[in-house]
Amino acid sequence: MSGVSRLGRALLSVYFWAFILFLFVPLLTLVVFAFNESATPTLPITAFSTHWFGLAFGDTELRNALLRSVEIGALTGLLATALGIMASIGLSAKRLHLRGLIVAILLLPLVVPYISLAVGLLILLKELGLQISLWAVLLGHVVIALPFAVLVILPRLRSLDPSMVEAARDLGSGEVTAFNLVTLPLLMPSLVSSFLICFITSFDEFAIASFLAPSGSPTYPVFLYSGSRTPGLLPELIAMGSLIIVFSLVIIVIAEGGRRWAELRLRGEAAEDAGTAAEPAGALAAT
Amino acid sequence: MPESVSGGTPDRTPRVRGVRLRLGRGAFVIPPLGVVLLLLLGPVVLLALYSLNLRTNIPGTPTAFSSANWKDFLTGTGNPFRGRFFYSMKITVLVSVAVTIAAYPLAYFLAFVARRFRYVLLLLLLAPFFTSYLLRVVAWSDIMLNQNGLVNQTLWLLHVLPHGHGVSWLLYSNFSIFLVLFYSWIPFVSLPIFAVLENMDHSLIEAATDLGSNRLSTFWRVTFPLSLPGVIAAFVFVLIPTTGEFITPLYVGGPNNQLFGNVIQSFFGNSPDWNYGAVLAVSLIAVVLVLMLVFGRFLNTDLRQGEAGAGA
Numbered sequence: 001m002s003g004v005s006r007l008g009r010a011l012l013s014v015y016f017w018a019f020i021l022f023l024f025v026p027l028l029t030l031v032v033f034a035f036n037e038s039a040t041p042t043l044p045i046t047a048f049s050t051h052w053f054g055l056a057f058g059d060t061e062l063r064n065a066l067l068r069s070v071e072i073g074a075l076t077g078l079l080a081t082a083l084g085i086m087a088s089i090g091l092s093a094k095r096l097h098l099r100g101l102i103v104a105i106l107l108l109p110l111v112v113p114y115i116s117l118a119v120g121l122l123i124l125l126k127e128l129g130l131q132i133s134l135w136a137v138l139l140g141h142v143v144i145a146l147p148f149a150v151l152v153i154l155p156r157l158r159s160l161d162p163s164m165v166e167a168a169r170d171l172g173s174g175e176v177t178a179f180n181l182v183t184l185p186l187l188m189p190s191l192v193s194s195f196l197i198c199f200i201t202s203f204d205e206f207a208i209a210s211f212l213a214p215s216g217s218p219t220y221p222v223f224l225y226s227g228s229r230t231p232g233l234l235p236e237l238i239a240m241g242s243l244i245i246v247f248s249l250v251i252i253v254i255a256e257g258g259r260r261w262a263e264l265r266l267r268g269e270a271a272e273d274a275g276t277a278a279e280p281a282g283a284l285a286a287t
Numbered sequence: 288m289p290e291s292v293s294g295g296t297p298d299r300t301p302r303v304r305g306v307r308l309r310l311g312r313g314a315f316v317i318p319p320l321g322v323v324l325l326l327l328l329g330p331v332v333l334l335a336l337y338s339l340n341l342r343t344n345i346p347g348t349p350t351a352f353s354s355a356n357w358k359d360f361l362t363g364t365g366n367p368f369r370g371r372f373f374y375s376m377k378i379t380v381l382v383s384v385a386v387t388i389a390a391y392p393l394a395y396f397l398a399f400v401a402r403r404f405r406y407v408l409l410l411l412l413l414a415p416f417f418t419s420y421l422l423r424v425v426a427w428s429d430i431m432l433n434q435n436g437l438v439n440q441t442l443w444l445l446h447v448l449p450h451g452h453g454v455s456w457l458l459y460s461n462f463s464i465f466l467v468l469f470y471s472w473i474p475f476v477s478l479p480i481f482a483v484l485e486n487m488d489h490s491l492i493e494a495a496t497d498l499g500s501n502r503l504s505t506f507w508r509v510t511f512p513l514s515l516p517g518v519i520a521a522f523v524f525v526l527i528p529t530t531g532e533f534i535t536p537l538y539v540g541g542p543n544n545q546l547f548g549n550v551i552q553s554f555f556g557n558s559p560d561w562n563y564g565a566v567l568a569v570s571l572i573a574v575v576l577v578l579m580l581v582f583g584r585f586l587n588t589d590l591r592q593g594e595a596g597a598g599a
Contacts, residue, residue, distance in 0.1 A: 004399050004400055004502070005502060008502070009400050012392055012395060012396040012400050013396065013400065015392050015393070015396065016392075016393055016396040016397075016401075016408070016412075019389075019393055019412070019473065020411060020412065022470070023412070023415045023470070023473070023474060024415065025431075026423060026426035026427055026430070026431055026470070027415060027418065027423070027426065029426055029430045029431065029437060030422065030425075030426050030430065033430060040435070041429060041430045042430075042433075042435040042436065042437075042440065043437065043440045083318060083319040083322060084319070086315040086316065086318050086319050087315070087316055087319040087320075089312055089315040090312060090313050090314065090315035090316030090317075090319075091316060092312065093311055093312035093313035093315075095311070095313070096313040096316070097313075102316055102320060105320060105323055105324065105328075106316075106319060106320065106323060108323060108327055108328075109323065109327055111527055111575050111576070111579050112327060112331065112572055112575065113528070113530060113531025113548070113571050113572065113575060114531060115531045115533055115548045115551050115552060115568070115571070116331075116334065116531065116551065116568040116569070116571050116572050117327065117330060119330075119334070119551060119552075119554075119555045119561075119564060119565075119568050120329075120330025120331055120333060120334045120568065121326070121330050122555060123330060123333045123334060123337060123342075123344075123561060123565070124326075124329050124330045124333055126344060127333060127342070139326055140326065142322065142326075143322060143323060143326045143327050146319060146322065146323065150319075200417055203419075204419050204420050204421070206420075206421060206534055207531075207533070207534075211555065221419070221421050224419075224421050224422070224425070225421065225534075225537070228425050228429065228538075234429060237425075238425075238429075238430075241419065241422040241425065244418075244419060244422065245418045245419065245422060248417055248418045248419070249414055249417075249418065252410070252413075252414050252417050253410070253414075256410055260406075
């Protein structure tokens with residue numbers, strides 16, 4: 001029915017699972033060696049040990065770097081999502097002059113290479129007479145995260161049934177009240193997706209942070225970069241890294257599962273139609 | 288300002304200092320637009336000014352229009368940075384082509400073979416992409432590919448190589464750069480191809496089969512041509528970010544495998560020459576913009592039209 005022979009199906013399955021193996025082996029090695037007693041991440045596995053986790057949690061510099069990245073990531077998620085909501089409302093206006101140009105500008109951060117943006121922001125700070133700071137890192141991250149927020153929120157806003165807002169307006173609620181009580185709750189799944197995607201973008205960002213974070217207060221990727229060049233620090237960084245990888249995999253599964261669940265609930269039985277089916281892909285495609 | 292918008296009805300026009308402003312919903316684009324203009328276009332304009340020596344970071348240096356740096360980069364004989372640029376583009380195109388070809392069967396498997404579980408398997412394929420990029424590169428450079436790393440150890444265990452004699456080009460080579468970039472992009476690139484295959488009108492494939500076309504010719508004459516927009520989107524999705532790549536070479540590249548991004552980085556590091564660095568940074572932006580002009584129409588984000596678009 002789909003034009004794939006039995007042999008073709010078998011070959012494609014082998015191909016797919018071989019790639020899954022290829023993708024997950026390096027991640028698994030991080031987890032395995034996190035529990036290996038040896039101070040170098042090589043075979044043979046000498047003995048099971050949680051020693052490196054103890055060291056990792058005791059390392060205040062590592063902990064502070066992580067905290068900085070979590071804070072900047074969360075603020076990036078909030079700010080970019082808020083700006084994404086505004087942009088989506090604006091772009092869904094019936095009449096908007098220069099719509100094409102506005103969309104192009106809002107999506108521009110997707111294509112400007114981070115390294116060029118990073119050095120450009122460095123110059124901008126100097127021209128404004130400002131020092132590099134974590135605030136500058138935050139602003140840089142908001143800019144690169146904003147297109148993702150728009151790409152996640154706008155399709156959702158467009159897919160809402162306008163009659164729901166009209167009903168609220170007819171029942172006497174003002175424009176702001178109707179937005180808060182009707183539109184915002186309906187947008188919620190996409191807002192959560194947007195927050196998470198923006199958070200991940202910021203949490204993982206290296207180029208901008210490496211130029212704009214002061215040397216005494218690195219973000220986690222910057223700390224990871226300098227630390228992994230120091231052999232003595234590598235085992236504890238691998239331990240913390242394995243935790244972060246497992247944690248992010250769990251979050252991805254929960255987020256995607258939860259989002260689909262919410263979509264199904266909001267949409268009712270029409271869950272099997274192609275629109276719903278394509279949407280997880282669309283939301284993820286934004287990164 | 289471009290936001291001279293009229294969308295609201297007259298009874299909802301706010302008064303600002305007695306002047307009646309007709310601001311509709313469209314006005315909401317002003318804050319996000321302002322952020323991008325200040326923090327993205329601002330830096331790009333400044334880079335352009337620096338590249339033309341109209342501003343400088345070195346105190347006491349006279350600033351006047353000069354295209355000397357541009358001339359040196361673009362036409363200077365044997366300019367090493369231009370050499371790095373072409374090397375980078377070669378690697379980038381190679382990786383993009385390889386990743387797109389390798390991703391096609393993955394997307395095809397998800398769309399046509401993995402019927403019921405396709406979204407679970409898609410998530411499985413995409414998941415590594417959402418874990419820390421830096422950690423994945425560290426896993427390759429410090430666990431998999433190093434002299435005593437897992438790859439060499441496995442070869443020793445299998446007696447492919449005598450113990451202690453590793454493959455010399457596993458790390459700090461073109462191979463390692465290629466492998467790690469390939470590894471990083473493969474999950475993500477399957478996505479646009481999958482979206483196209485998934486939303487394809489299957490009745491066309493059935494029609495071809497009904498008319499007597501065999502499986503292979505149906506694929507080459509119907510399925511593949513219809514999936515081309517997704518293939519091109521996938522290709523561009525790798526091509527554009529990889530042009531500015533500089534983390535992977537820091538870990539797994541030797542001195543001869545550094546990419547153009549690393550060259551830009553070096554001009555803003557310890558011995559800064561922002562004016563020359565700006566030439567390189569602007570060149571990179573220009574290349575990406577040209578790529579977008581050529582390929583942009585294949586990236587159907589559906590934002591310009593009024594439809595609620597899903598696929599990337």
